[in-house]
Amino acid sequence: MAIDWYMDFVDTGYTPGKDELVCLYYFEPAEGIGREEAVGRIASESSTGTWTTLFTLPPRMKDLQATAFQIEGNFAKIAYPLALWEEGNAPQLMSGIAGNIFGMKALANLRLIDVSLPAEYITHFRGPHFGMEGIRKMMKVHGRPLTGAVPKPKIGFSAQEHAEVGYETWMGGFDFVKDDENLTSTPFNRFEDRVKLMAKMRDRAEKETGETKSAFINITAETELMKKRAEFLADYGWNYAMIDVVVAGTAAVSTLRDHCSDLGLAIHAHRAMHAAFDRDQKHGITMQFLAKLMRLIGVAQIHTGTAVGKLAGTKKESLLLANLLREQKTEASGNMLLEQDWGGIKSAFPVSSGGLHPGLVPEVLDIYGIDLVLLVSGGIHGHPDGTRAGATATMQAIEAWSEGITLDEKAGTSHELARALEKWGYYRPK
Ligand code: CAP
Ligand code: MG
Numbered sequence: 429m430a431i432d433w434y435m436d437f438v439d440t441g442y443t444p445g446k447d448e449l450v451c452l453y454y455f456e457p458a459e460g461i462g463r464e465e466a467v468g469r470i471a472s473e474s475s476t477g478t479w480t481t482l483f484t485l486p487p488r489m490k491d492l493q494a495t496a497f498q499i500e501g502n503f504a505k506i507a508y509p510l511a512l513w514e515e516g517n518a519p520q521l522m523s524g525i526a527g528n529i530f531g532m533k534a535l536a537n538l539r540l541i542d543v544s545l546p547a548e549y550i551t552h553f554r555g556p557h558f559g560m561e562g563i564r565k566m567m568k569v570h571g572r573p574l575t576g577a578v579p580k581p582k583i584g585f586s587a588q589e590h591a592e593v594g595y596e597t598w599m600g601g602f603d604f605v606k607d608d609e610n611l612t613s614t615p616f617n618r619f620e621d622r623v624k625l626m627a628k629m630r631d632r633a634e635k636e637t638g639e640t641k642s643a644f645i646n647i648t649a650e651t652e653l654m655k656k657r658a659e660f661l662a663d664y665g666w667n668y669a670m671i672d673v674v675v676a677g678t679a680a681v682s683t684l685r686d687h688c689s690d691l692g693l694a695i696h697a698h699r700a701m702h703a704a705f706d707r708d709q710k711h712g713i714t715m716q717f718l719a720k721l722m723r724l725i726g727v728a729q730i731h732t733g734t735a736v737g738k739l740a741g742t743k744k745e746s747l748l749l750a751n752l753l754r755e756q757k758t759e760a761s762g763n764m765l766l767e768q769d770w771g772g773i774k775s776a777f778p779v780s781s782g783g784l785h786p787g788l789v790p791e792v793l794d795i796y797g798i799d800l801v802l803l804v805s806g807g808i809h810g811h812p813d814g815t816r817a818g819a820t821a822t823m824q825a826i827e828a829w830s831e832g833i834t835l836d837e838k839a840g841t842s843h844e845l846a847r848a849l850e851k852w853g854y855y856r857p858k
Contacts, residue, residue: 433481434468442497445506450544451506451525451765454710457536465597467504469534475512475525503541503763511610511728516552518678518725526713537710540717542794543725544766550773553724557689559774560754560799563728566694567603567665572826573798574777576604576644577819578805583611587621592630593815598633598641600819609672609700616845619645619657627664641672644670644696651680655687662691665669669693673722673730674701687788694728696779707740715741716765716773722776729753729777730800736791738783740858743795750778750796777801783857785810786818787835789825802826812847823846 446449450476458464472478475494492512493724498505514520526540556562564570579585579593594605605626612665613619623645630641647657647669654676658669669688672765673681688695705712715732722730732749733741748765752758753776760767778800780792808818821844826847828838838845 430509431525432479433477434472436468436548437471437477438464438468438496438499438631439501442495442507444495444497447510447546447548448507449513449525449549450766451508451542452541452826453504454539454541454763455504455535456502456710458534458536461534463499464496466534467499469490469532470504470529470805473529474527474531478577480695484830488788492668493700493816500556509640509662510548514548517554518721522721524679526717528601530711539709539711540713542714542716542766544768547769547771548770550724553557553726554685554689555724555726555770555773556694556728556776557685557726557734558694558728559693560777562626563694563777566640566829567642569603570832571772571798573793573796573800573820574604574820575602575826576801576803577602577808577815578607578608578781578803580809582608583614583617584856585617585792586616588626589778590622591625592810594626594643595629595633595847596815597819597826599637599640600808600816601710601823602800602808602819603640604642604644604668604803606696606805607670609646609648609698612646612648612775620660623660623664627666629762630665630831632841642666642722646672646698648672648676649683651676651683652682654684658684658688658691660692667693668696668728670698671694672700673697674699674718674726678721678725680853681722681727681774682725688826689726690855694712695726696729697722697727697851699731703740707773714764715745715749719753720768721799722774723753723770727776729779730782732766732778734780734782734784734788736788736796736856737781737793746778746780746795750800753778754799769812779803781805783807785855786821786825786845787852787854788830788856789822790835791825798830807852809850810851811844812851813844817847820844839856 471494494508647654706715733746735743758768781803784804811818824842824845
């Protein structure tokens with residue numbers, strides 16, 4: 429008598445229906461486990477199965493079983509019937525395709541690479557409130573990347589000092605001032621004080637420059653408190669809220685997406701903690717999956733790396749992430765991405781940040797083009813002539829790239845850029 433039924437979940441002759449959800453996994457069977465059995469176990473544990481055959485199994489269960497239909501080396505594709513998935517419930521999706529299976533002894537490693545979501549599934553999600561075009565209209569910025577900076581040191585300023593650094597950043601030509609991922613409301617910099625003082629400085633900078641200025645102020649906290657903080661932001665004329673989406677959790681981001689949308693707030697998604705599960709190429713969950721999920725839920729923008737800065741990530745990955753956020757139809761790309769038709773889901777901006785300074789701006793723009801939120805933080809506050817000069821130098825580097833001239837050529841007529849190149853040149857932080 430068979431004690432398990434994993435092979436019932438494998439059919440390499442199967443063609444998924446267009447309404448099925450398809451996942452691409454990287455897998456390594458444990459010692460003594462065959463490939464097909466390993467993939468059968470993934471399909472079983474992530475859908476209707478368990479470790480043993482059962483006393484009774486209603487015939488209709490067959491219609492809910494996942495089917496592993498393609499196994500090539502260490503890569504497998506598994507199709508999931510739509511009926512398995514609750515409409516609009518992102519956390520439940522993760523519990524299915526990114527849940528127990530990571531802990532199975534039958535696998536030495538497992539990585540969820542991507543999921544292709546059928547139209548019938550994504551129709552239950554609202555996606556971004558504004559889309560890239562809506563953000564550009566709101567900020568009155570066209571023809572160049574949007575720019576921003578985090579006050580540095582990343583935490584420690586009083587709300588007043590934070591707002592003063594923000595003013596200098598805006599006066600140097602940047603559109604945004606971003607809170608850092610670990611700044612929320614501390615004894616030395618309470619959220620409410622920062623919101624009020626930053627609003628005052630924003631109004632001053634807008635009056636003096638004639639430009640639209642904004643900020644990604646971090647509301648990360650318990651969900652009800654995040655809702656209150658979003659309302660407080662709206663009361664002070666802000667049009668963005670920032671959430672550390674991984675630590676806040678998919679359920680909370682889903683709640684805040686609708687609340688922020690009602691308040692006219694775009695969501696800046698910081699991805700702090702993502703490298704705990706997406707950095708290992710053999711085990712965990714990719715940034716592609718996280719970025720796709722966050723666009724589906726409806727953030728306006730999410731960090732996607734620099735490739736040339738201080739944090740891990742390759743050029744190919746950054747471009748792949750940018751495209752899955754910006755395009756309405758994403759093409760499949762090797763064993764890194766499945767095709768995706770986004771239907772009515774609006775676009776989202778990739779955000780490039782981390783170890784950047786004016787000398788690296790052309791390389792980043794070569795990867796992303798202008799549909800990007802470019803964050804240069806240490807790279808302006810470390811400028812020899814201060815924050816405002818650093819922001820100006822960065823804007824000059826963007827201009828050089830758009831004009832198709834080198835930074836050295838541009839520096840001839842751009843003092844702040846020349847001074848940035850004197851200090852950092854084209855240095856790549858480790
Ligand atoms: C960058 C940053 C961002 C990282 C996040 C930091 O500051 O504020 O959090 O960019 O990484 O705290 O390091 P610097 P990623 O510009 O001074 O490095 O964008 O890869 O999610
Ligand atoms: Mg940071």
